[in-house]
Amino acid sequence: MNNLSMNTKEVELTAKWFATVTNDLLILLNQEGQIEYINPSFERAIQYSLPEIKNQNYLTFVHEQDREHTLEHLELLKKDQFIPFINRYKRKDGTYYRLHWIMAAISGSGYIQGVARPIEYSNNHGKVLSTRTWYNSFYGYSGEAAHMFDLEGRVIAANTAFEKLFGWTAEEMVGKKLEILPPDRQYEFDQAKEEVLNGSRIVNFQTLRVKKDGTMIPVSVTYSKVCDDGGEIVALSAIIKDLTELVNTQKIVEQQIEFMAEQEKLLQNISDNINEIVCLYDIQLGKYVYISPSYERVWGFDLQEVYKDANVMFDTVYEEDIDQARAFFLTPHHSAKELEYRIVTNSGEVKWIRTKVTPVKDNDGTIVRYLSISEDVSELKESELLIKKSDKLGVVGQLAAGIAHEIRNPLTAVKGFLQLLNQETETKYADIILTELERIEFIMNEFLMLAKPHEEMKMEEKSIVDVLKEVITFMGPEAILNQVEIITEFTDEPLMVICEQKQLKQVFINLIKNAIEAIPSGGQVFVRTMVKSNGFVCIEVEDNGVGISNEKIERLGEPFYSSKEKGTGLGLMVSFKIIENHKGTFQISSEEGNGTTVQILLPLVK
Template identity: 30%
Template sequence: MSKNYPIFYDHSESKNLYPDVLMNIFVNSTTNGFAILDMNDCYTKVNKKYTELFGYYIEEIIGQKCTIFVEGDCLKEHIDKSKSGYTISNVISKGCHKDGKVLDLEVSCLPIRNPIEEVVGVILILKDISERKEMERELKRTRELYQLITENTSDMILVYDKNKRIIYASPAHEAIFGKSVESLIGQSLFHDMNKEEREYCELVFKKIEDTGEPQIVQSRMKNKEGETVYIESNISPIFNEYNEIDSYVSVGRNVTDRVKNDDALRNLDRLSIIGQLAASVAHEIRNPLTSLKGFSKLLNHIDEKDKQKEYLSIISHELERIDGIVNEFMSLAKPQAVDYDYYNLNSILESTINFLHPQAVMSNVQILLTKPIEPIELLCNLNQLKQVFVNFLQNSIESMPNGGRVQIVVETLENKRVLIQFKDEGTGISSEVLHYLGTPFYTTKDKGIGLGLTVSNKIIQEHNGSMKIDSKYGIGTKVSVELGYN
């Protein structure tokens, strides 16, 4: 509030204070409501915008007290101060439209002085800010709603600035990790991370920055009881008005129960595979055991050193065969930690073929592998991926009870992706049955439990891959798996 000396004043001090045409043009072209009050707070002049603001004709306004249209006591106080020579700028008030609608107004009052510096009236300027105030109220309601949600949800919500420092943390962190919200604010995202975890997070955020799309990550952490919990977080970028990433929001959820259930399904599927393979493995072991038994008896009746060496070499070779079969069987049967490392895709497929070779021989099935010369390194969990390939190859073998051929074709694609296809000449699957494949506990096998494809698809998704099944009844089936490689 300050003393003001307007440059416009009335030389004649008559009631018509502004006869000048230019002044009328200015007053009527402004986007704000403009009015002149006399010393009794009555309207002596208003512009067109003022009449539009309140919905009255000019004749209905002139001569009326200003407090009829604008909220009374507060406005009267400001006008009185202007009549004392002060300028009042941008104070918030309310008005009432002719139809009863309440208006939010920004009010300014300026004194009008005559040549001898006496205040002879007040200029009243009104700006309709109803839309802005409604937006502010809506924003406040939304903010309160979001705060209510974030403070009462079991999800863990974090907001990071562009430097990856926490600027907001929801109370759910304290319930799970025993860390207060205050202790998290200002912490770096990489706090308490080891080198591998930090590198992984940096790659995730780089992908967000490159694509502008949210990313889902899963991490292992310790809760306040010291137990391992699995947290799945959806990290999304927040953009500013220049379409630049200004911050990030992470919504984390405790998925420990889901992970344990997935592990249980995998174990159940693995046990099912082991049970089905046990007979063929036993048959394959019986052959070298028969050789061992025969050559062991021959050794007891032969004195020639050369023959003994030859028989011992055969015995050693057969023992290695048995050892290899048992090791492959145990690698599938033994539970493994869910650790990821780089493995050669060709080696995984060759190991899978060797593992199922006994069953293929018993079923008179030939397995052909077509692969690139260059090695393909996959970041994967070896045991899980081998379980997937064993499942696909075993399905192909079982679909050809009278023998046939399975082709495994490996092909590199663009953007560091690789396509692995399992093609068989089996009975195929009808379109009706194909629709239900992958549904838990749905199976077409007499001895199956209906989890093989469900678990396989889940494992492939966790390896950032995809799976597709094409089949024609009476012709055969093709399973296509696409994965990323390094």
């Protein structure tokens, strides 16, 4: 027992001696975080003796900005984990002293044991100095900008070249996270750190860093590990080389190369991403050497077919335009020329195409290729037709008032005197003359409808279904007389619209009357209502009559043009005007022998 007691005492004396002579800072905290012991090196560093601070809470002396991450590390100790870190400790003179904690553990009785090394400043050189092991490792590199940071990314030291390059002094950075790291480059930093911690001796890569003034510079970064005397990684060092001049030189060369490459790709990039169809035809080869992808979107045919045989394009041209198209494309020409023609897509849709062909010459002035640019102008053509119809309506509207007033006054007089003459002479021709005069009066009323300005209409909210039902009731007898059945397919909702009820009735009467007259041997007329997703109601009148040719459909709505033998063309013209004033649209589709369908779109009440 005496030998055991002597050995224990000898161990205690040795531990006490070691704590006294070592340059490392030793501390012992109880379970409540109160200071139980600091060694002489710790006393000299913070200017307090052990009796002055014993039993005080350790966090009392830690800088308030460092307390949170200090507590985080103390919590890790409870899970038997420790990561070296830096915090600032308050000295007796009120200044703060930076400590790098390199080791800590919890004893079996719950006491916290910690070992730190000081980070001191040299006033003579104005730069941060670390402990001997770190200093030798860190400044053993070249004169490039260099700094050292702990495993959390907080700066431990930086050299003069670093301060000169980035504009921060070492005092401004030590103990803080790196501000030279752009937020979007954090992943590079984390990845490089992991590679070093997992065994890589050196990790080098090119990236970007930020100066104090906000300037972004290209750099080459080399990371390496810093170990303590026991070989444990306690920090990382970084060597940074400014690549601004090198990158600028490379950029000039790269820009020249890119410029040349872009010039070659420019035409292809443009033609691949525009709606116009760009084609390049080689005369010597007798085929197309380039056709832009937009061809498939407009024509709807496979590009490869046209590459194999250029004449395939003519198969798509509308029959009535084929001769004109062949003459345009196959006749040699020395200047640019343009043609509008129709094509039929693979879905059967007819489209208007405008093509401009320009000859391409070689250095000798010989035409070697033809460059053509085509575009789909179907919508433009439709707009032109609408404008023409609108202009005609406008002209007729302006003339209508004058013509109606000029004719109705003498017409009234003629009718009155004719009636008196009939009473006196009882001529058999009087009734015929009166009938024709009434027809003239009816035409004048239709003229006046065109002349009535939109602002004078008395608009009110009405159910389009109710309006249609009243019209069908009115037209019922005429349908029966012509052996025509009117079939309705109405939605359950009333479908409210803002309208002038009498005018809409006139439109629907015209449409149903036209449908009945288009079925000379009897048949069916369908009247439907449908709600569209765009906030419109669709009124559809369909018959199974004789139909109308495409040429005649294009002219419907023109004044004094009608597909009927005794028609004036004013009925549809008036209908177009009424629907236009109701902010709606009017569409007619038909096929000879297969009937006609008229669709009217009117905005629903929101």
